Amino acid sequence: MSDLNKRYDGMVIGAGIAGMQAALDLAEQGFQVLLVEKDPSIGGVMVGLNKVFPTLDCSSCICTPRMAEAAHHPNITIQTYTEVLNVDRNGPGFNVKLLKKPRYVDEDTCIGCSKCELECPVLVPHEFDYGLGSRRAVYIPHSNAIPQVATLDVEHCTFCGKCAKVCPADCFIYDQQPEEIEIEVGAVIVASGLQITPMGAKAEYNGDKLPNVVNPLGMERIQSSNGPYGTVLRPSDGKIPKKIAYVQCAGSRDKTIGVSYCSRVCCMYALKQALLTTHYIHGVEITIYHMDIRAFGKGYEQFYRRAMDEGIKIVKGKVAKIDETDNQDLIIRVEHLDEGGRVEEARYDMVVLSQGLMPAWKPGSALGIDVGEDGFFESVNPKIKPTLSTMEGVFLAGVSAGPKDIPDSIVEAGAAAMEAANYLQRTTKPKVTA
Amino acid sequence: MSDKKEAGTNGHAKSEGAASIKVLRDRHGGMSAEMKEYYKELNNIRKLLFDALKSGPMTVPELARKCSLKSETTMWHVMAMRRYGEVVEDKIQGDYYSYRLKEAH
Amino acid sequence: MGSRVKPGVVQELARYGGDTVPTCFNCGNCTAVCSLSKDDTTFPRKYIRYMQLGLEDKMTTSLEPWLCYYCGDCSDTCPREAEPGELMMASRRWLTSRYDWTGLSRLMYKSEAFEIFMLVLVAVVVLLLFTLPSNYGFKLLSQHPEALTTVNMEAFAPLHLTHYGDWVVAALLGFLLLSNAARMVFMVMRGSGAPLGAYITEFKEVIIHLLTQKRWSECTSNTAKHWVRHIFLVTGYATMFILVVIFLPWFQRPDANFHWTSLFGYYGTVVLLAVTLWMIADRMGKKDQIHKHSELSDWLFPLLLFLTALTGILMHAFRLLGLPMPTYVMYLIHLMVAVPMLVIEVPFGKWAHLLYRPLAVYLTAVKRHAPARLGAMAPALSRPDH
Numbered sequence: 074m075s076d077l078n079k080r081y082d083g084m085v086i087g088a089g090i091a092g093m094q095a096a097l098d099l100a101e102q103g104f105q106v107l108l109v110e111k112d113p114s115i116g117g118v119m120v121g122l123n124k125v126f127p128t129l130d131c132s133s134c135i136c137t138p139r140m141a142e143a144a145h146h147p148n149i150t151i152q153t154y155t156e157v158l159n160v161d162r163n164g165p166g167f168n169v170k171l172l173k174k175p176r177y178v179d180e181d182t183c184i185g186c187s188k189c190e191l192e193c194p195v196l197v198p199h200e201f202d203y204g205l206g207s208r209r210a211v212y213i214p215h216s217n218a219i220p221q222v223a224t225l226d227v228e229h230c231t232f233c234g235k236c237a238k239v240c241p242a243d244c245f246i247y248d249q250q251p252e253e254i255e256i257e258v259g260a261v262i263v264a265s266g267l268q269i270t271p272m273g274a275k276a277e278y279n280g281d282k283l284p285n286v287v288n289p290l291g292m293e294r295i296q297s298s299n300g301p302y303g304t305v306l307r308p309s310d311g312k313i314p315k316k317i318a319y320v321q322c323a324g325s326r327d328k329t330i331g332v333s334y335c336s337r338v339c340c341m342y343a344l345k346q347a348l349l350t351t352h353y354i355h356g357v358e359i360t361i362y363h364m365d366i367r368a369f370g371k372g373y374e375q376f377y378r379r380a381m382d383e384g385i386k387i388v389k390g391k392v393a394k395i396d397e398t399d400n401q402d403l404i405i406r407v408e409h410l411d412e413g414g415r416v417e418e419a420r421y422d423m424v425v426l427s428q429g430l431m432p433a434w435k436p437g438s439a440l441g442i443d444v445g446e447d448g449f450f451e452s453v454n455p456k457i458k459p460t461l462s463t464m465e466g467v468f469l470a471g472v473s474a475g476p477k478d479i480p481d482s483i484v485e486a487g488a489a490a491m492e493a494a495n496y497l498q499r500t501t502k503p504k505v506t507a
Numbered sequence: 508m509s510d511k512k513e514a515g516t517n518g519h520a521k522s523e524g525a526a527s528i529k530v531l532r533d534r535h536g537g538m539s540a541e542m543k544e545y546y547k548e549l550n551n552i553r554k555l556l557f558d559a560l561k562s563g564p565m566t567v568p569e570l571a572r573k574c575s576l577k578s579e580t581t582m583w584h585v586m587a588m589r590r591y592g593e594v595v596e597d598k599i600q601g602d603y604y605s606y607r608l609k610e611a612h
Numbered sequence: 613m614g615s616r617v618k619p620g621v622v623q624e625l626a627r628y629g630g631d632t633v634p635t636c637f638n639c640g641n642c643t644a645v646c647s648l649s650k651d652d653t654t655f656p657r658k659y660i661r662y663m664q665l666g667l668e669d670k671m672t673t674s675l676e677p678w679l680c681y682y683c684g685d686c687s688d689t690c691p692r693e694a695e696p697g698e699l700m701m702a703s704r705r706w707l708t709s710r711y712d713w714t715g716l717s718r719l720m721y722k723s724e725a726f727e728i729f730m731l732v733l734v735a736v737v738v739l740l741l742f743t744l745p746s747n748y749g750f751k752l753l754s755q756h757p758e759a760l761t762t763v764n765m766e767a768f769a770p771l772h773l774t775h776y777g778d779w780v781v782a783a784l785l786g787f788l789l790l791s792n793a794a795r796m797v798f799m800v801m802r803g804s805g806a807p808l809g810a811y812i813t814e815f816k817e818v819i820i821h822l823l824t825q826k827r828w829s830e831c832t833s834n835t836a837k838h839w840v841r842h843i844f845l846v847t848g849y850a851t852m853f854i855l856v857v858i859f860l861p862w863f864q865r866p867d868a869n870f871h872w873t874s875l876f877g878y879y880g881t882v883v884l885l886a887v888t889l890w891m892i893a894d895r896m897g898k899k900d901q902i903h904k905h906s907e908l909s910d911w912l913f914p915l916l917l918f919l920t921a922l923t924g925i926l927m928h929a930f931r932l933l934g935l936p937m938p939t940y941v942m943y944l945i946h947l948m949v950a951v952p953m954l955v956i957e958v959p960f961g962k963w964a965h966l967l968y969r970p971l972a973v974y975l976t977a978v979k980r981h982a983p984a985r986l987g988a989m990a991p992a993l994s995r996p997d998h
């Protein structure tokens with residue numbers, strides 16, 4: 074049995090940067106907020122990024138305080154490792170059914186000591202490192218995770234029972250079961266965020282087959298000091314890469330893979346990663362192959378210029394093919410548009426596919442709001458009220474409503490929280506305390 | 508550290524079976540055949556790598572060759588060993604780090 | 613000298629099947645994925661850029677469209693689904709119409725009705741040849757009542773006259789095709805600065821590629837199937853052409869007696885029937901990129917060839933069966949299909965590619981001997997125009 078309240082003013086689905094911001098903004102106005110997250114930790118994509126464009130702030134350093142703030146806010150209740158089963162209209166509000174997945178660990182008593190993880194005999198590719206790194210079958214996702222509690226992945230468990238034996242706080246509850254929770258909420262903010270285009274989407278890139286064709290989020294992890302390798306190495310054999318290519322629009326603006334829109338952030342994150350890599354590896358040569366660089370935000374064009382000044386090669390031409398040599402180097406084939414259409418086959422140690430952003434959550438019948446042609450949640454009035462979904466009382470924030478970067482996600486989250494607050498004021502007895 | 512606001516199965520008295528891994532195993536029908544295979548291979552690879560590293564520091568390609576493993580598999584396991592404090596970086600050889608076993612446990 | 617931009621070209625190209633020209637966003641995927649695109653001859657992107665800008669002079673002087681064999685890799689992977697392969701096809705149609713000095717080709721590509729009208733017109737001329745003169749066709753037949761009971765081709769289409777007719781058709785066709793080809797050479801090479809000697813040393817390319825179409829074998833997709841069957845088709849077609857133009861006295865026997873030329877005739881017929889049927893089926897199935905879009909000219913090519921072979925073999929069968937009237941009528945129908953096909957489609961239609969393709973390989977090789985020119989490729993061409 075859960076000891077959640079029966080009723081919350083607002084529920085936020087997804088605890089990425091947008092969801093956390095929306096929850097905080099709503100809570101600050103005195104509303105009781107339930108923040109639901111499907112993963113073991115809050116933080117979303119941002120907490121796993123290395124540094125952020127264009128300021129080059131350490132991403133987890135500016136994200137973790139946000140996470141802590143949300144976790145400590147008296148008006149916010151966080152519910153991690155929980156799926157949303159159903160949201161049904163009930164008057165102006167909603168009846169919500171959640172599914173709390175079993176962690177097999179008591180979240181209240183676990184002290185986050187990691188003793189169980191160190192003892193567990195199984196190694197599993199770690200989701201947080203996009204498979205490049207490892208974790209154990211019982212694990213704490215990363216050092217910045219909130220909550221700092223262990224989760225047992227029963228699919229990979231050997232049932233040896235060591236974890237409970239070494240646990241100093243007697244936290245293991247091996248007979249835990251999935252638990253359905255029913256609550257009422259007054260308004261919903263959807264902030265379910267992004268996934269990147271599948272690595273196999275464009276078959277000619279072999280992104281799902283060749284180890285040195287890496288996913289850009291994986292590259293963020295590789296670059297992070299707490300990442301899977303601790304330094305920038307290529308995944309096939311640990312070589313320090315000296316020649317790296319970025320393939321822009323690898324998963325965007327391409328009808329053949331069903332993603333015809335521009336994902337907005339890929340040009341910028343490629344420039345950012347490229348620039349940072351030159352700081353990490355002496356003498357590295359980086360080329361960004363693109364159709365056009367879209368540096369759309371404040372300070373972004375300047376960032377683009379800076380990257381060029383620091384020696385990043387920017388080449389116009391969409392890469393058509395990536396193949397592997399015997400020693401797992403990569404050969405890309407591309408037309409140089411600015412050199413009279415010369416076709417080049419160039420060798421690289423590593424290639425990053427600048428994949429696009431796609432919505433992470435397809436709720437289907439679980440939540441009756443409309444989805445646009447591009448798969449992102451539709452807004453009733455994209456120009457004037459971009460955060461209003463097609464269902465009254467359900468609001469949109471962050472990448473779930475369309476590709477955007479972190480500042481835009483945060484701004485939109487604030488706007489969604491404001492709309493939700495107005496809605497709650499209108500439809501329920503106001504509970505605002507001074 | 509654990510936050511009082513993190514809701515869940517809070518503060519309820521544990522049932523009898525809570526501490527028994529047998530309950531979990533039975534409920535899930537034990538390890539799947541796939542998982543058994545995975546676990547076996549995992550241990551085989553780790554043993555190969557440990558034995559090889561006993562003869563001294565090695566780069567990933569060298570280890571892969573010595574153990575007749577795919578180099579990306581070797582890389583993943585060496586990085587896992589690194590993460591859990593079983594190996595550490597040694598010197599750089601050309602474009603590669605070499606790795607050695609961490610003696611003291 | 614700069615290039616003139618002609619905005620109307622995009623609309624014009626649409627009538628040649630190139631309606632996706634504006635869809636392309638000039639990314640270069642198609643060129644880089646194409647296994648035939650290399651060194652100094654890269655396509656299709658650059659050519660599509662010319663099309664978008666309406667750079668007519670660049671378009672008419674480029675040979676790249678003829679170097680494309682439509683494997684379809686580009687269309688499969690084009691992020692805009694702009695059908696670059698089909699745009700190369702459309703540009704081949706357009707170029708065919710540009711090389712043609714009579715203007716008929718242009719009219720036929722732009723209007724399907726006109727193309728059909730031209731085919732029917734020639735067919736009617738053939739029909740009249742068999743009905744008006746007193747020493748040929750049905751009037752001659754009426755003077756030979758015995759030829760109504762036993763087949764006697766001499767009493768319907770006397771060999772000496774038919775043979776002359778053959779030569780006339782061959783000469784006409786040759787003249788039209790060669791004069792158009794000469795125009796192509798002139799348009800493409802004018803001002804190229806290629807030394808005269810190169811035209812001679814590289815001439816072997818025409819022969820090699822005319823006979824082997826071997827560039828096709830360098831495609832990555834569907835190579836074996838399309839190339840091999842195309843070669844078969846060419847041999848079948850060439851066999852029949854040679855039989856009719858040179859060996860007619862032996863091939864078209866007055867009686868039903870066997871002659872060795874028949875063996876070649878059977879070979880040609882079987883190949884033509886089989887390959888054209890297969891091609892028609894593929895075109896209807898639309899599985900391969902090369903068959904996804906079909907203009908009238910693409911249908912006429914295998915269809916007329918199929919009908920020619922079919923009526924030819926039927927006529928042969930009737931003659932062997934000793935059925936005089938059906939033999940004569942089928943002979944007439946045979947010619948009413950074959951002659952328009954040859955006179956209209958070879959110099960003005962899709963068939964002209966049999967000469968333009970090898971010529972293009974040849975001229976590309978010749979061009980390489982030209983001294984390098986400054987600014988041969990304006991950088992502005994590769995940038996989107998905004």
Ligand SMILES: Cc1cc2nc3c(=O)[nH]c(=O)nc-3n(C[C@H](O)[C@H](O)[C@H](O)COP(=O)(O)OP(=O)(O)OC[C@H]3O[C@@H](n4cnc5c(N)ncnc54)[C@H](O)[C@@H]3O)c2cc1C
Nearest residue numbers: 087089090091111117118125126265266267471472478479
């Ligand atoms: C490689 C890469 C690098 C980037 N670098 C930068 C950068 O440097 N600067 C910048 O401004 N932007 C950058 N971005 C963009 C940035 O990541 C996004 O703008 C931002 O993370 C969006 O936040 P979000 O909260 O909308 O989504 P997310 O971070 O995806 O958060 C969504 C959360 O919702 C959860 N969730 C999903 N579905 C459900 C469900 N059904 N129930 C419960 N929870 C659910 C997810 O688990 C996740 O925690 C980068 C993106 C990529 C791919």
Ligand code: SF4
Nearest residue numbers: 193211230231234236
């Ligand atoms: S019981 Fe499972 S999770 Fe716990 S230590 Fe053993 S294998 Fe790991």
Ligand code: SF4
Nearest residue numbers: 636637639640642690
């Ligand atoms: S045709 Fe397609 S692949 Fe070729 S340049 Fe245009 S958009 Fe790119």
